[in-house]
Amino acid sequence: MRIYNTMTRKKEELVPVTPGEVKIYACGPTVYNFFHIGNARPFIVFDTLRRYLEYRGYKVSFVQNFTDIDDKMINRANEEGITVKELADRYIEEYYKDADALGIERATVNPRATENVQEIIELITTLIEKGHAYATEDGDVYYDTHSFAGYGKLSGQPLDDLEAGARIEVGEKKRSPSDFALWKAAKPGEPFWDSPWGEGRPGWHIECSAMSMKYLGKTFDIHAGGMDLIFPHHENEIAQSEGATGQTFAKYWMHNGYINVDNKKMSKSEGNFFMVREISKEYDLEAVRLFMLSAQYRNPVNFSRELIEQAKSSLERLKNAKDRIEDAAKNGVDGEVDPEFAELLKKHSQAFIDAMDDDLNTADALSVLFELIRETNIRFADPRPKKEAEAALKLLNELTGVLGILGKKDSIPQEILEKAEERQSARKAKDWKRADALRDEIAAAGYAVEDTPNGPKVKKA
RNA sequence: GGCGCCAUAGCCAAGCGGUAAGGCAGAGGACUGCAAAUCCUUCAUCCCCGGUCCGAUUCCGGGUGGCGCCUCCA
Numbered sequence: 001m002r003i004y005n006t007m008t009r010k011k012e013e014l015v016p017v018t019p020g021e022v023k024i025y026a027c028g029p030t031v032y033n034f035f036h037i038g039n040a041r042p043f044i045v046f047d048t049l050r051r052y053l054e055y056r057g058y059k060v061s062f063v064q065n066f067t068d069i070d071d072k073m074i075n076r077a078n079e080e081g082i083t084v085k086e087l088a089d090r091y092i093e094e095y096y097k098d099a100d101a102l103g104i105e106r107a108t109v110n111p112r113a114t115e116n117v118q119e120i121i122e123l124i125t126t127l128i129e130k131g132h133a134y135a136t137e138d139g140d141v142y143y144d145t146h147s148f149a150g151y152g153k154l155s156g157q158p159l160d161d162l163e164a165g166a167r168i169e170v171g172e173k174k175r176s177p178s179d180f181a182l183w184k185a186a187k188p189g190e191p192f193w194d195s196p197w198g199e200g201r202p203g204w205h206i207e208c209s210a211m212s213m214k215y216l217g218k219t220f221d222i223h224a225g226g227m228d229l230i231f232p233h234h235e236n237e238i239a240q241s242e243g244a245t246g247q248t249f250a251k252y253w254m255h256n257g258y259i260n261v262d263n264k265k266m267s268k269s270e271g272n273f274f275m276v277r278e279i280s281k282e283y284d285l286e287a288v289r290l291f292m293l294s295a296q297y298r299n300p301v302n303f304s305r306e307l308i309e310q311a312k313s314s315l316e317r318l319k320n321a322k323d324r325i326e327d328a329a330k331n332g333v334d335g336e337v338d339p340e341f342a343e344l345l346k347k348h349s350q351a352f353i354d355a356m357d358d359d360l361n362t363a364d365a366l367s368v369l370f371e372l373i374r375e376t377n378i379r380f381a382d383p384r385p386k387k388e389a390e391a392a393l394k395l396l397n398e399l400t401g402v403l404g405i406l407g408k409k410d411s412i413p414q415e416i417l418e419k420a421e422e423r424q425s426a427r428k429a430k431d432w433k434r435a436d437a438l439r440d441e442i443a444a445a446g447y448a449v450e451d452t453p454n455g456p457k458v459k460k461a
Numbered sequence: 462g463g464c465g466c467c468a469u470a471g472c473c474a475a476g477c478g479g480u481a482a483g484g485c486a487g488a489g490g491a492c493u494g495c496a497a498a499u500c501c502u503u504c505a506u507c508c509c510c511g512g513u514c515c516g517a518u519u520c521c522g523g524g525u526g527g528c529g530c531c532u533c534c535a
Binding site for chain 2 (some may be wrong): 009026027028029030035036038039040041042043070071072107155156157158160161163164204225226227228229230231232234255256257258259260263264265267268269270291295296298299300301302306307309310311313314316317320321323324335355361363364366367368369370371374377378381427430432435436439442448449450451452457458
């Protein structure tokens, strides 16, 4: 598989540190609120990466952190009159609800910053020993960016240029404007931990270095996140980790593009964002997942209600095709798989892999899926061997499984099924008025009946 | 000022040197009691100007128009 590495700005062949295993660290959410669909993109994209690598036979360790201590956490907890821990617990729970609905598999580990403070302190200690960090009199610790020769290598910005644009803060205790906090001395009313520099809490960047190396080792394969994390977050992680170990931190850096609204970046600070939770009230989040995968992950995509509608329609087509194949598997005739059909399945399977191998080109992979279902739609319109349908279903399930869609079945309420049966009786009696009235009733309840050669099918509208 | 991305049909989106995948929407047709689903047909020469090449949407240069990072942010 080839992936675009932000570090080299080229697509590179993925060669894992340990053959057969891929270790991935993805920056997770700060759990002070529900997450918005801009946050959802990396979750979905890198979940898909993980699923794909597993599909290709790799053992994948996927670590995604929860930032559960920082300024936003503290402010929000204060506003709500609860502790930072209570706030974190609440929104971690809410995170899982939305993530589950988006088809995001649970990470191998979801470490929390506050549960790894010891590791963080150890890492900071090492950095001070190695001359990469310094403590101030009042108990802050900063990273000395000038001490790390590679600073700026990920963002492609020389330190001087970065500093030229940096904001100089009032009351600066840092030696250089580009230095950043590793440890912040406790302020009254804030959660704190004991440390060699006094009571305080970790800075934002250090947690990811500490947790990624704790769970994945000094050098791991892929570090992923949104493009806006390239600078300063990931640049700082590199400085911290490589400064401490002297080894390469992550071999590949993957960054997803933004979700825009009206062509402008969606962000909490802009206020033009949509919460996943809000969207879920109106749409099945599976459609949101498909929408996210309909473009290559590095390109920016605009978000709009119309596009979710489009994705929903596409998803419908996929679901219908799957239903058709499942029926064919149930009602199929005896006989062996036509070799030509077996060949066709193989061809599509390979095309899908080729697309995904090319830097996770889900848009192209999706087109393979649609080409496949056109073939199966044609083929299973007439009775075919059960074994053919089973083979097709197996492939379809594999591919949709990689994309994380079509994983669940809609359940149809008993009374709707009864209405459908009643309608079928009416149809047999050629009582079209009665049949149509029942169909309208079913539609009003949010379901649809379709008459197929194998009898009426009821599905969610 | 530094670094970087993007521009393909009504909408979304692949392709990135050999004459434009796929989806949504639309139109016509087949099938259907009528529908729905499905199938068939139909729907673009790829922002502009130069250059390289036998050949460019695809490479190079220059425009124009969008966007991002350099400050918390996926």
